[in-house]
Amino acid sequence: MGIMGTILLLAAENSELAEGAAEGGFGLNIDIFETNLINLAILIGILFYFGRKVLSNILSERQSNIATAIQEAEGRLKEAKIALGQAQEQLTQSQAEAQRIRKAAEENAQKAKEALLAKAAQDVERLKQTAAADLNSETERAIAQLRQLVVAQALEKVETELKSGIADDAQQSLIDRSIAQLGGRV
Template identity: 50%
Template sequence: MGTLILLTAEAAHEGGFGLNFNILETNIINLAIVIGVLVYFGRNILGKVLADRRSQIEQAIQEAEGRVKEAAAALAEQQQKLAQAQTEAQRIKANAEASAQSLRESILKQADEDIVRMQSSAAQDLATQQERVIAELRQRVAAMAVQKAEAHLREQMGEDSQRQLIDRSIAMIGGS
């Protein structure tokens, strides 16, 4: 297109139509025409493209800032929930420790009471067993003493003495 204009301009200058074969001259003119057309028409288009791109970038930055704010708010909320959960966990742990300590003291107290009760019961059982053994020994000793006394009396007393003793005993029982 630029070459055609040059050809037309040169032909008009010489009085006719002709071709310009000077490459440097025609390229510079063509380049100047193309740049001029681009500047004239491209200024609006390029300005509009750059303005659109700028607005897209600004919008993307605003959206990113919005997401950052939302993320920061969500992070703060989750940190608050974490702090509450940690506080609750500490409270539960403290309650559990207090309950465990109370239960431990209760178990120790019950164990002490059981030991005292078992010692008392063992002492009573021992005393009862001792009394039973002593009573049994007394009965055996008494039975042995009676047997020995009877044997001794039989040896030392004759039949006459035995009859007299029996008669006296009967008289005492009958006289009472």
């Protein structure tokens, strides 16, 4: 008979005793054999003898699992510290790169601003020159129109005087002057 058989036998005897006690009512039983103290002692001894090995195996396995879990956690901690260091280094590099880009953008913006101001100054100067040229051409056109008007009025006056006749002295002096202007001598 194995261990299981012994345990079943003890359990069966224990249940028969319990049924006998239920019939007689409640009372204090001092008989060692009837109270199963020996059976309980044997059962505890068997459990202690066989359970110690099982329990020690379970506890040692549990201890090794915990040690393995601690080692894995420590390894992950080291990896996390390394990753944190790398991330901080990348952050520092990214911040330096962002600062460099910002500085370059500010320099480019300043150059663009200066270029726009220079172009605007050139455009203003060109517009001034164009306006001055337009003003000069308008002035010359106005002067030309005035000359034409004066010439037209002078010709009108001359025609009027010619129609009324020219005195002989005035005709002679006009002819002399015309010849002198042409380069001839009188």
